[in-house]
Every structure is written in C-alpha cells, then in structure tokens.
Amino acid sequence: MQSFEIDKTDLLRIETALQGNDAELESVLKEYHASEIALLFERLPQEAKERIINILPTDIASEVISEMDEEHRPGELLINLDPEKRQEIVEELDYDDATDIISQLDEDEQQEILEDLDEEDAESIRALMKYPEDTAGGIMNSEIVKVNINLEKKDALDEIIRQSEEMEEFYTVYVVDDHDILQGILSIKNILKAKADAHVRELVNTDFVFVKAEMDQEDVAGLISQYNLTTIPVVDDNMKLLGRVTVDDIIDVMEQESTEDILKFSGVSEDEELSGNWKDAVKSRLPWLVINLATAYLAASVIRHFDSTVTLIAPIAAYMTIIAGMGGNAATQALAVTVRRISLNDLTDKQSYNAVLKEFLVGLLNGAANGLIVFFIAWFYDSDPMLGLVLFLAMTGNLVVAGLTGASIPLILKRVGIDPAVASSIIITTFTDCAGFFLPLWFASKLLLDSHHHLIHH
Amino acid sequence: MQSFEIDKTDLLRIETALQGNDAELESVLKEYHASEIALLFERLPQEAKERIINILPTDIASEVISEMDEEHRPGELLINLDPEKRQEIVEELDYDDATDIISQLDEDEQQEILEDLDEEDAESIRALMKYPEDTAGGIMNSEIVKVNINLEKKDALDEIIRQSEEMEEFYTVYVVDDHDILQGILSIKNILKAKADAHVRELVNTDFVFVKAEMDQEDVAGLISQYNLTTIPVVDDNMKLLGRVTVDDIIDVMEQESTEDILKFSGVSEDEELSGNWKDAVKSRLPWLVINLATAYLAASVIRHFDSTVTLIAPIAAYMTIIAGMGGNAATQALAVTVRRISLNDLTDKQSYNAVLKEFLVGLLNGAANGLIVFFIAWFYDSDPMLGLVLFLAMTGNLVVAGLTGASIPLILKRVGIDPAVASSIIITTFTDCAGFFLPLWFASKLLLDSHHHLIHH
Known part of the structure; x- marks a missing residue:
C-alpha cells in the first residue's frame, strides 16, 4: 500500500551523496520525508544507515527509525549508535514505537538502552513491554492528553495546550477523575464553544467506546472500524486510563492481517516473514x-x-x-x-x-x-x-x-x-x-x- | 473485522419489539448504536426496516443508513420512505455518504431525491456524483473546516467553531486564499497557543500532502498509511480545495481491497459480491x-x-x-x-x-x-x-x-x-x-x- 516507490534514481542519488561529505549528504536527505528515508534504508548497507541517522536532526532520525519495517531491524540500527545519539532518539520516539523497537533486542541490549533514559521514560516503556505485541496494550500509546473532570474551562484549555506541546498531534482529550479513572471524552469543539465559567464536568461526553489492554489487536481494529473512531482509549480492569490506540496503528494491523490471510489461505505459516531467508x-x-x-x-x-x-x-x-x-x-x-x-x-x-x-x-x-x-x-x-x-x-x-x-x-x-x-x-x-x-x-x-x-x- | 456480532438474542428482541407498539420498539432501539442497528437490518424484512427508520430520530436514522453495507441496498430503503422523512435523512447525511447511496439508484429515483433537497445540498451531491466511486473524489467528503489565510487569530477561531458546529468531528483545519486555493494546514494546537494578534498566515503549515480528485482510492490509502495521516485534502488541477478523505474511509477501502485480493487470488472476479446470488x-x-x-x-x-x-x-x-x-x-x-x-x-x-x-x-x-x-x-x-x-x-x-x-x-x-x-x-x-x-x-x-x-x- 505504500505509494512512494523507491526507484533507481533515488537510490543512486543517495549512494552518490554517500560518497561525498556530510554537508552534501545532508542537503540531499532534506528532500526526502522520514518515511521515504525509511524505505531507502531497506536497500542500504548498515554503515550507510548509521551515518545517515547520525547526520539527520534527532526528530527526523527518530521518525525514520519508527517508520522502518520491523523486518529491517530498526533495533539493531539503534543499538549500534553512539549512546548519546541513541538516547536522544529514543526520548524523541513515541512510547509505543520505542517499546516495539526495544522489544526486538536481547535483554542485555534492552537494559543498556533503558538505563540511559530518564526514570519516567524508562518506566513507561517497561510498563508497555509487559503487554503482548498483538494486544491493545501492545499497540497503544501512553502519551495522551487528559484533564481532570473537576477543572474549569480556562484551566482545562491551558492544560490541554500544555500537554499537547510535547505531542505531534492529539485527536481526543480524555477526562479522568482524581484516581486516573476514565470518565469520558471531551470534544475540543465543545470546550471552545462553552461559556467561560463552564466546568469540564458539564462538557464531558460519557457515552464512549473503550477497550481493555488485553484485547486482541484485530478486535480493536474491528471496533475502530465499526464505530468510525480515530482513537480509542485503553483501560485496565479498574477503568484506569492507560493509553490510546490511534487509527494509524490500526492501518498497520490491517495490512498485517491482510498478509496473514493470504498466507494462511495458501498454506504458508502466518508467521513467515515475507522477506525472510x-x-x-x-x-x-x-x-x-x-x-x-x-x-x-x-x-x-x-x-x-x-x-x-x-x-x-x-x-x-x-x-x-x-x-x-x-x-x-x-x-x-x-x-x-x-x-x-x-x-x-x-x-x-x-x-x-x-x-x-x-x-x-x-x-x-x-x-x-x-x-x-x-x-x-x-x-x-x-x-x-x-x-x-x-x-x-x-x-x-x-x-x-x-x-x-x-x-x-x-x-x-x-x-x-x-x-x-x-x-x-x-x-x-x-x-x-x-x-x-x-x-x-x-x-x-x-x-x-x-x-x-x-x-x-x- | 466487525466486532459487534448479532446474536439470536438481539434479533429476537427486535423481532419481539416489532410486534408491539412504537413506544416499545423505540425504547428497545435506544439500546443499540446506529452501526449495530445497521447490522441488525441485514436480517430484517423491508417493512421492518422502514418502520424502524421512521421511528428513529433523524440523526440516528441517517447514521444507520450510512452504516448499511452497500450490498444491503440502503438506497432502496431510502427511496421507499415518505418524501419528507427522506429529505430530512438525506440532509443529515455527509455528502459523500449521500452520494454513494443515491448513486445506487436509477436516474429517475436520483432526480426524485435531489429535487427535494435545498439547492446547495443538491449541487454538492451532484458535483460528487461526477467522480468514479473508487477515486479520491468518490470517497472524499466535501464538508470541511477551512479558513482564509488573511484572517486574524480571533476571527479564525470563531470561524472554526462556527463551521464545526455542523460537523460531528473535525480533524484538520484547511487554509485557503480568496479563490479557495489550498495554502496549507492549520493545527488547532498552534492557533490556541498563538498570541491574540497573530495571523493565520504566520501559523499555517505549508508543507503538507494532498491528492488530486482522480487518484485511485488504493493510492490514497497508501499515502495515508505511509505518512500516518488522519485526513488528506483533495484538490482539483488548480489546487482548489474540494474536500478531504478521512482515515475511516480508508479503513473501508482497505477491507474492500483485502476482499478483492483474496478473491482474485482464488480465481473469483473481484467484482463478485460476497452475498450475491x-x-x-x-x-x-x-x-x-x-x-x-x-x-x-x-x-x-x-x-x-x-x-x-x-x-x-x-x-x-x-x-x-x-x-x-x-x-x-x-x-x-x-x-x-x-x-x-x-x-x-x-x-x-x-x-x-x-x-x-x-x-x-x-x-x-x-x-x-x-x-x-x-x-x-x-x-x-x-x-x-x-x-x-x-x-x-x-x-x-x-x-x-x-x-x-x-x-x-x-x-x-x-x-x-x-x-x-x-x-x-x-x-x-x-x-x-x-x-x-x-x-x-x-x-x-x-x-x-x-x-x-x-x-x-x-
């Protein structure tokens, strides 16, 4: 389904640029989107990939690594980087992407990466690593925008803006009580329209769909598809808010399921990697x-x-x-x-x-x-x-x-x-x-x- | 991929309620989400469906009709309704859904429905009907939130709230010039954070991905998947903004493609309807x-x-x-x-x-x-x-x-x-x-x- 096809011209440009100095390489790389560089990586040797990651700005480098297909081992690329660069990149990654990539590595290597991170990031990633990869917990992102149900409009808006600072995009604002128990969903439209003295409690929509962390990713995809959601909150057994699954994660799930369906139908184990040996x-x-x-x-x-x-x-x-x-x-x-x-x-x-x-x-x-x-x-x-x-x-x-x-x-x-x-x-x-x-x-x-x-x- | 499975209990409840009076039926229907009623419709006779649509509030009725699978002919249900009810429902539908449903009908029936609508709605639907069903133009929605690039923050925010009033949800604000030519994308976060005297011109992100209306839906899905988008703007050859494709439309496209892949692979024409005769x-x-x-x-x-x-x-x-x-x-x-x-x-x-x-x-x-x-x-x-x-x-x-x-x-x-x-x-x-x-x-x-x-x- 990927629409950017690497043709020989692109590959040749990068390979030529790799012969030159860093400044030349940098200027060529600027013309590609992170997801395009991730595709180009599939055809480049390990040293070239490491050099490119070192040259790229941290935010782009981390996006490239998160866009790399699991089969092309982004974890190995990460572990071979200079520890300082690696730490910067991991801190820039979404927790769910970081977790997926780190999970690919040996336990020693996982420790090595997690030790360098600040305590909060390391804890969040360790918590995510507990969930099997193909469950809601495994694909969810724990970086969310949430506000307390007792806030007033102005404080809630400030809080939303402050929290969204660190995120690329937010789709939904979750409302929780003092114990982080999910109470409902707040629409940005409603809070913007509300009177200045309105409370979150009056604006929250309490009729919402959620999933437990253990739910199979295919069932999560089913719910998102059936109810036309862009995002779905993930909770534990006590309704404590753990994170959210967004629809772009679901697209990956659907592509994966579609591959598995064709393989199973043809008598190939669904676990066979398409580009395996x-x-x-x-x-x-x-x-x-x-x-x-x-x-x-x-x-x-x-x-x-x-x-x-x-x-x-x-x-x-x-x-x-x-x-x-x-x-x-x-x-x-x-x-x-x-x-x-x-x-x-x-x-x-x-x-x-x-x-x-x-x-x-x-x-x-x-x-x-x-x-x-x-x-x-x-x-x-x-x-x-x-x-x-x-x-x-x-x-x-x-x-x-x-x-x-x-x-x-x-x-x-x-x-x-x-x-x-x-x-x-x-x-x-x-x-x-x-x-x-x-x-x-x-x-x-x-x-x-x-x-x-x-x-x-x- | 649908997670709500109709079991016999649900069907029995509805069938029993159909024996009773409207008030009883209404109270039973309240317990189901529109997409669930759409699934139940697959197993109900035509008269029952019409009666339920007539009882449901217009917004729910239109959602049920938009959620019905094309194979179960929502268009036929619509054409058999009382003209007034029908008009209310069609006006409540998103333009892209209305277009898909009306396209299923004969030309006479299409005219009958379009004549009842107000001029603006009818024009928008007629415009959408020109695009083949499997292109960006065919799956796009023309209801969007857009602001002029010359506005100031306050006016822009008012405009965004006003326009989003009519929509269930908006994901992206598009920025256009005086001739409706797409200039870029405005992030809600950025406009909320901006100083009071900021202009849209300073806040707009001009580095964005867009598609032409003629693009094949599979390629649109590829772009959305590759660049992790929730929505993508659709333009004509002059970059005039026509609408947007959202990621939930893409999920339907992917499900459809996955069906076609399995069928083609097995020597069945990809056009065969799964529940055809x-x-x-x-x-x-x-x-x-x-x-x-x-x-x-x-x-x-x-x-x-x-x-x-x-x-x-x-x-x-x-x-x-x-x-x-x-x-x-x-x-x-x-x-x-x-x-x-x-x-x-x-x-x-x-x-x-x-x-x-x-x-x-x-x-x-x-x-x-x-x-x-x-x-x-x-x-x-x-x-x-x-x-x-x-x-x-x-x-x-x-x-x-x-x-x-x-x-x-x-x-x-x-x-x-x-x-x-x-x-x-x-x-x-x-x-x-x-x-x-x-x-x-x-x-x-x-x-x-x-x-x-x-x-x-x-």
Whole structure:
C-alpha cells in the first residue's frame, strides 16, 4: 500500500551523496520525508544507515527509525549508535514505537538502552513491554492528553495546550477523575464553544467506546472500524486510563492481517516473514507440504483401486486429472468467498445454510457447463460419446462436491473452533481429488467396461 | 473485522419489539448504536426496516443508513420512505455518504431525491456524483473546516467553531486564499497557543500532502498509511480545495481491497459480491473455470503422449497426480509470498532476483524432502526402488519448477503491466501440472521401460 516507490534514481542519488561529505549528504536527505528515508534504508548497507541517522536532526532520525519495517531491524540500527545519539532518539520516539523497537533486542541490549533514559521514560516503556505485541496494550500509546473532570474551562484549555506541546498531534482529550479513572471524552469543539465559567464536568461526553489492554489487536481494529473512531482509549480492569490506540496503528494491523490471510489461505505459516531467508521458508512450508502429501496419497489410493480400469481405458488417466483439477479450482472459488464472509462476520445460521445451497447450485451449473465441453471433446476428438457421458457426469458431480465442501467445510471448522482460513483448503482439496478420481473411474468401470464397449474399441 | 456480532438474542428482541407498539420498539432501539442497528437490518424484512427508520430520530436514522453495507441496498430503503422523512435523512447525511447511496439508484429515483433537497445540498451531491466511486473524489467528503489565510487569530477561531458546529468531528483545519486555493494546514494546537494578534498566515503549515480528485482510492490509502495521516485534502488541477478523505474511509477501502485480493487470488472476479446470488456467482466464476479447463487439457495432453507408459506401469498414473498436486501446493505458497510482497512494494530489482533464487532453493529442499518420502514408500510399499528413484527425481524437479515459476511469473506479469494477483495462479498451475505429469512419465519411460524393468515385473 505504500505509494512512494523507491526507484533507481533515488537510490543512486543517495549512494552518490554517500560518497561525498556530510554537508552534501545532508542537503540531499532534506528532500526526502522520514518515511521515504525509511524505505531507502531497506536497500542500504548498515554503515550507510548509521551515518545517515547520525547526520539527520534527532526528530527526523527518530521518525525514520519508527517508520522502518520491523523486518529491517530498526533495533539493531539503534543499538549500534553512539549512546548519546541513541538516547536522544529514543526520548524523541513515541512510547509505543520505542517499546516495539526495544522489544526486538536481547535483554542485555534492552537494559543498556533503558538505563540511559530518564526514570519516567524508562518506566513507561517497561510498563508497555509487559503487554503482548498483538494486544491493545501492545499497540497503544501512553502519551495522551487528559484533564481532570473537576477543572474549569480556562484551566482545562491551558492544560490541554500544555500537554499537547510535547505531542505531534492529539485527536481526543480524555477526562479522568482524581484516581486516573476514565470518565469520558471531551470534544475540543465543545470546550471552545462553552461559556467561560463552564466546568469540564458539564462538557464531558460519557457515552464512549473503550477497550481493555488485553484485547486482541484485530478486535480493536474491528471496533475502530465499526464505530468510525480515530482513537480509542485503553483501560485496565479498574477503568484506569492507560493509553490510546490511534487509527494509524490500526492501518498497520490491517495490512498485517491482510498478509496473514493470504498466507494462511495458501498454506504458508502466518508467521513467515515475507522477506525472510530460505531456511525460515522451508521451516514454515515443509510441514504443510508433508500433510498435503499424506492427503495426496489418500486420493491416489482411489486410482490404484481402479488399476485395471486405467490400464484398459488409457485416456481416462488424462481425463481424471482434468476433473480433479477443475474440482480443486471450483472449490477454491467457493472457499475464498465463504472464508471472506466468515472473517467479515457476514453469516448468520440461516445465511450459512443459504450460502451452502447457493454454492451447490453454482457447482451444479458450472459443472454442467464444463461437463458439456468435455462431453463434446470426447465425442468429436476421441469419437467416443459414451466416454463423453462418463466425463460429463464426473465433471458435474465433482463441481457439486467442490461447491458443497467449499462452502460447508469452513463453516463447520469455524463452529468447532478451528481457523477456517488455515485448515479448509487442504480438507477440501482432499475431497475434490478423491471425488475427481473416483467419479470418472467408477462411471467408466460401470458404463464403459461393463458394456465391453472399450474392450471392443481397442 | 466487525466486532459487534448479532446474536439470536438481539434479533429476537427486535423481532419481539416489532410486534408491539412504537413506544416499545423505540425504547428497545435506544439500546443499540446506529452501526449495530445497521447490522441488525441485514436480517430484517423491508417493512421492518422502514418502520424502524421512521421511528428513529433523524440523526440516528441517517447514521444507520450510512452504516448499511452497500450490498444491503440502503438506497432502496431510502427511496421507499415518505418524501419528507427522506429529505430530512438525506440532509443529515455527509455528502459523500449521500452520494454513494443515491448513486445506487436509477436516474429517475436520483432526480426524485435531489429535487427535494435545498439547492446547495443538491449541487454538492451532484458535483460528487461526477467522480468514479473508487477515486479520491468518490470517497472524499466535501464538508470541511477551512479558513482564509488573511484572517486574524480571533476571527479564525470563531470561524472554526462556527463551521464545526455542523460537523460531528473535525480533524484538520484547511487554509485557503480568496479563490479557495489550498495554502496549507492549520493545527488547532498552534492557533490556541498563538498570541491574540497573530495571523493565520504566520501559523499555517505549508508543507503538507494532498491528492488530486482522480487518484485511485488504493493510492490514497497508501499515502495515508505511509505518512500516518488522519485526513488528506483533495484538490482539483488548480489546487482548489474540494474536500478531504478521512482515515475511516480508508479503513473501508482497505477491507474492500483485502476482499478483492483474496478473491482474485482464488480465481473469483473481484467484482463478485460476497452475498450475491447464484446467477452472479456463475457469471463471475465460469469464465475462469473455462480458461482453467483449457490449460488442464494442455497438461492432460502430456499424459496422452505417454499413453503406453501409463498402460505398462499402472501405478505411475496414481503417482503422477501426487507429484502434480504437490507442485501446485508448493507453487501457491511461493506465489502468495511474492504477490503479497509486490502489493506491499517490497521488491526492488535486486530483491526480485534474490526472491527467485530463494524460492529455487526452497523448492529444491522441500522437493528433496518430499521426494525422499515418496522414494521410501515406493521402495517398501511397492518394492520398487527404481520407481522410487523416478518419483524422487520428479518430485524434486517439480517443486523446483513450482518455486521458480511461483516467484518469477508474478514479477514478470507485473513488469508487463498485468495484475499479478489475477493471472499468476493459472499460469503457474499449468507449469506445475505439465511438469508434474511430464517428469514422472519421462523418467519412468527412460529408467523403467528402457531397462525392461517393469515389463519383467508384471
């Protein structure tokens, strides 16, 4: 989704500037946004990155580091910097970004960085490090603007301006009581409009959505999306305000989930890093392939059961692969639609039933359409209308199997608590392979061999 | 991603309340957020929806309608309402939402709704209807807070409060000149902090990101994500400010793109509506299946070329389906990782080369691992180590083909300007099917038949 694409010109400019002195490099770097430099970093060697970070003003340097993709190890870059520069950069980072980056490092290295920070910053980061990375607590930011519910308008406004001084942007002002218990949300518009003697208590909106720190990040994204929020407060079990999750964190979550969905759907472990090395890729994919191999043997055993049919009617070996393959394709189509509807929570019980019925119909029609094509090819090309009939029946039957399993297996898996995106495709392919081999061979053994039709032919 | 799941209890409550009088229904509805009512609407008949909309306060009713999924036809609900109620609701809607909903209707119906509105609203909606739905202009909102660059602090603040009166929330104040040409962005924090005699001109931030109205919504999402924006201004070719796109619109775009990615990847037209009927599904999927059928014939022709090998070595028919199937699985894995990296713009030329090399290695290793398994099975179960060798070589070879094509085909398609998510999988499966049949049959014909090994066996 990133729109700035590094082209060779940009990379060449930076590489040329790296040959020159610091002043030249600095002037070239000025033309790039921090997030663009972060992208360029993906293609630069470690020394170049360190030199650039040292040259950049601290605020830009820290933004570059926070924009770097986790896969490109911003933590390693940080730990190799001169301690003083490093401290400046970490203090400039948002707590949630600092926490993510520091969490990547070994415990010794984490200590080394945290010791240099002032006590308050170090404490805040340590507190955030307790929450798993994929929960509300893990993605929240603890730098927020909050005012006490007992303040008057003028004091509250002063407080808001003072607190927002240290922040790039604030979206929401939170209202708390003396014990930091969240009471509600204050709209800037309302406080600006209010009379001079108004109290926060009269202006606060107490009807708001919040999340607990342990909530899974995907559920947080769901709430933000459903209620069209820009930010959501994060609280502990006593409703004490811990921080907030902003919508830009959610965009990263959604991109990550979208990657995981595609990977899971394709039999790749959702944890495989896209730019990981070959060892990780083998480790992530081999187990899946071995399970596939086992199911492939299951399907192949159907063929071996019909060894004599295959020997007597040679073209059936070629045709059955077509029918099994087409079943797999049709099942993947039905599966993709169903899995997506499940993940969008778009299916009630009645709708689930209708979805299966729809896929049955679609399978029947697409099966008959493709069945007719293979029927005519067998008739005119193989001059064998009976073989055509066998193939028509097998194709239609297998695409019905594909539609039924493609829609029902993920629904069944969901009901028993298994992630349908992961396990569905292998189960369904087993069905369409087995049926794709069984149907043509069985129809052939009944319709072609029993009538001695082929024995005469050949 | 929606977190509020309609369970039977909620639906039952509403259905029971629908039996009662309006006051009862009203009190039950009060307990639901507008977005929750929109979800409940997916399961209610048309009359019930109309009755509920008529009972709800106008602001809630319009929010419900704007939250309804396009697939559930909010436009039809609107057109069937009493004209007065309808007018109130449309006037309460954001212009971008009103435009989306009205665009769904026939031209007559559109006219009917627009005629009832006051001239200004109707004009704004007509202007928005000119932009295609999936561009910045199509998703932007034209209700914005903007101030003239020549204003003083106090006038600017008054203006901001006045304009934001009509809006639920504002994120950004835009600064324009006398001709509505965008000059920059004003931070609320800065204007609050500024001295009383400060001018907007001194406070405006002129370093900002903007988009043209024609920009594709996916690119807008990319910019918002890359630069961590909550909102982005939309301008025409003369830099005249037209509206803004907010990050919550982008979340919808991302959800939609994620659906399209999964569908395209699975050979379903990206335009197929998830809850569409069977006719649409057949129309969307049949063409793809027919193309697949053609490629399946191509692969099957490889088998027919080896008819005599199949007849002489019956088990090879079963084994070749295993090898072709495993190739397809391994290729899908490599393809998913590559397609996802392409869509995240994560691949330079050098990285593309490395990605292909990595997939070659992964294919070789996973191929050898699975090849060993089939080797031992052929040796011990079929008592035929030579057949085992044939299968080992074919499996390794086909998984190398899978890795190489899985990584390189999408890269090649991207270079020639074809969407890799759509066309890759069919091309790659053709390769792995052809190689998956050719390799075992060819090795068998060389190693098993030439030595008369099997002829003696059987």
